[in-house]
Amino acid sequence: MKLLEKASRIYLLASLLIYLAVGIAFFWIIKFMIYDEVESRLMVEKQDFETYVRTNDTWSNNSYFVENKIEVLPVFGKYKAEVVFTDTLINNRYEESADPFRQLTFYTLIGGAPYRVAIRKSMIESYKLIEAISAAMIAFLGLLLVSTFLFHRVLSGKLWKPFYDSLARIKDFDWTKNKPLETVRSEITEFNELGDVMEKMASKMQHDYRSLREFTENASHEIQTPLALINARVEQFIQSKDLGENHTYWIEEIYHAARRMSRLNQGLLLLAKIENQQFTEQEELDLSELALNKLKDFEDILQHKEIRLDLQSSGSFRKLMSPALADILLTNLINNAIRHNYTGGELRLESGTDYVRVSNTGNPLKSDPERLFERFKKESTGAESLGLGLAIVKQICDNCELRISYQYDAPIHSIKITG
Amino acid sequence: MKILVVEDEKGLAESITDYLSREGFVCEVANTFWQADEKISLYQYDCTIVDLTLPDGNGFDIIQTLKKIASATGIIIISARNTLEDKLKGLEIGSDDYMTKPFHLSELNARVKSLIRRRNFGGNNDMIWKDIRVNLPARKVFIKDIETTLSRKEYDLLLYFLSNIDVALTKESIAEHLWGDNMDSADSLDMVYSHIKNLRRKIVEKGGKDYIQSIYGIGYKFTAP
Numbered sequence: 179m180k181l182l183e184k185a186s187r188i189y190l191l192a193s194l195l196i197y198l199a200v201g202i203a204f205f206w207i208i209k210f211m212i213y214d215e216v217e218s219r220l221m222v223e224k225q226d227f228e229t230y231v232r233t234n235d236t237w238s239n240n241s242y243f244v245e246n247k248i249e250v251l252p253v254f255g256k257y258k259a260e261v262v263f264t265d266t267l268i269n270n271r272y273e274e275s276a277d278p279f280r281q282l283t284f285y286t287l288i289g290g291a292p293y294r295v296a297i298r299k300s301m302i303e304s305y306k307l308i309e310a311i312s313a314a315m316i317a318f319l320g321l322l323l324v325s326t327f328l329f330h331r332v333l334s335g336k337l338w339k340p341f342y343d344s345l346a347r348i349k350d351f352d353w354t355k356n357k358p359l360e361t362v363r364s365e366i367t368e369f370n371e372l373g374d375v376m377e378k379m380a381s382k383m384q385h386d387y388r389s390l391r392e393f394t395e396n397a398s399h400e401i402q403t404p405l406a407l408i409n410a411r412v413e414q415f416i417q418s419k420d421l422g423e424n425h426t427y428w429i430e431e432i433y434h435a436a437r438r439m440s441r442l443n444q445g446l447l448l449l450a451k452i453e454n455q456q457f458t459e460q461e462e463l464d465l466s467e468l469a470l471n472k473l474k475d476f477e478d479i480l481q482h483k484e485i486r487l488d489l490q491s492s493g494s495f496r497k498l499m500s501p502a503l504a505d506i507l508l509t510n511l512i513n514n515a516i517r518h519n520y521t522g523g524e525l526r527l528e529s530g531t532d533y534v535r536v537s538n539t540g541n542p543l544k545s546d547p548e549r550l551f552e553r554f555k556k557e558s559t560g561a562e563s564l565g566l567g568l569a570i571v572k573q574i575c576d577n578c579e580l581r582i583s584y585q586y587d588a589p590i591h592s593i594k595i596t597g
Numbered sequence: 598m599k600i601l602v603v604e605d606e607k608g609l610a611e612s613i614t615d616y617l618s619r620e621g622f623v624c625e626v627a628n629t630f631w632q633a634d635e636k637i638s639l640y641q642y643d644c645t646i647v648d649l650t651l652p653d654g655n656g657f658d659i660i661q662t663l664k665k666i667a668s669a670t671g672i673i674i675i676s677a678r679n680t681l682e683d684k685l686k687g688l689e690i691g692s693d694d695y696m697t698k699p700f701h702l703s704e705l706n707a708r709v710k711s712l713i714r715r716r717n718f719g720g721n722n723d724m725i726w727k728d729i730r731v732n733l734p735a736r737k738v739f740i741k742d743i744e745t746t747l748s749r750k751e752y753d754l755l756l757y758f759l760s761n762i763d764v765a766l767t768k769e770s771i772a773e774h775l776w777g778d779n780m781d782s783a784d785s786l787d788m789v790y791s792h793i794k795n796l797r798r799k800i801v802e803k804g805g806k807d808y809i810q811s812i813y814g815i816g817y818k819f820t821a822p
Contacts, residue, residue, distance in 0.1 A: 395678065398677050398678065398679075399650050399676075399677035399678065400677075401677075402677035402697075402698040402699060403606050403609065403677055403698060404606075405698070405699045406606075406609055406675075406677075406698040406699035406700065407606060407608045407609045407612065407699075408699070409699040409700070409701065409702075410608075410609055410612035410613065410616070410699075410702050411608070411612060413612075413616070413701060413702045413703065413765075413767070413770075414612055414615060414616060414702070416765045416767070416812070416815050416816075417619075417764060417765050423813060423814070426812070426813055426814040426815050427814055429814075429815070430814045430815060433767065433769070436699070437699075437769060440699050441778075444679065475776075475777070478750060478775075478776065478788060479776070479784055479785065479788060482784060482787065482788045482791065483784060501681075502680075502681045516784070517784075
């Protein structure tokens with residue numbers, strides 16, 4: 179839910195509750211005041227009545243008018259001398275309706291005999307007054323609610339605009355580029371502060387990204403150079419004529435280790451570079467066609483291992499991605515399918531409009547298939563395998579929004595890349 | 598043939614010059630950008646081997662200067678940077694070849710020779726050693742003037758040997774020369790073995806001597822028996 183909508187809803191709900199409470203309270207206050215007024219008038223009339231009765235010692239029910247209607251009834255037996263106000267309905271003489279009255283009931287002695295006296299006052303006018311006031315209240319409160327609600331919406335929209343503009347810019351921000359983040363300035367201090375903080379963070383990110391990138395490149399250089407030196411020295415050394423069998427063994431070991439380390443270094447740096455998203459160049463590529471071309475590089479080894487090729491294509495898989503990464507991805511997949519294949523096996527390349535699948539015959543996995551794509555997960559303990567190939571494939575897929583899945587249907591292992 | 602090696606790592610520069618001197622080249626070394634800059638403005642070289650990362654400058658600048666003042670010089674970049682961008686940039690500004698560290702000296706040697714051959718003869722010459730003659734433009738091989746048919750890889754292998762006569766070559770460097778460095782499985786060493794076997798057989802069949810000598814644990818050497 180958007181902030182503005184949420185705020186509007188809360189505001190609407192809260193003001194509705196408050197206005198309702200205010201309306202009800204107002205209604206009760208008015209009602210109380212009217213009753214108070216009527217009752218005090220009834221009390222005055224009661225005094226008048228009592229004064230009249232005291233001086234005349236008699237009362238005749240001759241009053242005709244509804245207002246100030248006084249009803250005097252004799253009481254027989256016991257009674258409780260109390261003064262009570264009650265609401266009552268009395269039939270209208272002319273209309274078929276009952277009108278509300280407020281009634282004061284008390285007991286008094288007229289001519290020595292006890293009487294119950296009820297003095298009434300019509301509430302019609304008062305009720306009409308209450309209705310009118312309530313209606314006006316509701317109308318005004320409603321109008322107030324709607325207008326403040328609209329005002330609030332427009333105002334919030336205006337106030338939050340710089341925030342949303344800045345948000346859009348932050349969303350567009352790319353730390354791999356050199357362009358700094360610029361947030362929108364406004365009169366509101368908090369937004370400006372937020373903008374400052376974001377800009378600072380963004381420039382720090384760009385800076386860190388640059389230094390990381392430089393570090394990976396420098397590390398590569400710094401490590402590869404001594405390795406190149408070891409390689410070169412070994413190559414020079416093996417030129418000497420009088421090498422014993424022991425010597426050649428040791429040299430071979432040194433040479434192997436240095437080459438392995440160099441490849442390991444390159445593999446790890448590649449992983450770091452993919453992770454840091456240093457392959458930003460993008461092109462629309464046909465992965466099926468690339469894979470087919472890649473197979474040509476492996477012609478010799480396929481022939482050597484007598485691996486049968488099975489090509490199935492039901493469409494070309496087009497994908498916008500870095501050409502360098504696509505090349506590495508396919509090379510590693512095919513390399514993997516050849517390395518873990520056996521002599522006389524089969525390599526199948528299938529492709530459709532949204533997938534490429536490389537399958538190969540091979541021995542069942544010794545380890546957990548879930549961990550197949552982890553770094554340094556090696557199937558064979560052979561020194562030739564680095565255990566980085568599929569980790570690199572996975573990393574590329576993660577970065578290029580491709581899905582990767584592994585399936586084993588004895589004796590075929592297949593790895594499927596889906597767009 | 599004069600070669601300039603621009604490399605800040607002194608040991609590596611020394612290895613390269615030692616190796617290439619054995620092949621009959623006259624080598625000079627520049628360890629810094631300014632030394633290199635001075636040397637290329639003073640002397641003429643047939644080939645320059647340039648490291649891109651130098652402590653006081655960028656190898657690309659040296660290449661650009663070289664292209665301006667001595668465009669006939671062949672240029673080979675040796676760099677630890679293996680990104681595609683660097684390789685493309687290197688070729689764009691006029692270098693002839695790009696090698697990623699660590700590389701094999703034998704490979705560097707082969708590339709220097711092929712570069713000089715291309716520069717000097719436009720590739721239009723024969724490579725002759727003992728009773729082997731290779732016609733480069735037609736990719737034809739003659740043993741004692743009898744043509745012998747070699748597969749593409751056998752041909753590449755023979756050229757690699759001919760560029761490194763009397764040099765011990767490791768199996769790994771041969772495999773890398775033939776298939777590049779993405780073929781790193783143990784299988785590629787087996788393939789080297791079978792290609793060597795075939796090449797040896799084809800040379801001997803046509804009356805040549807067995808020039809390929811195996812060196813236990815290391816690799817092979819092409820030499821007169």
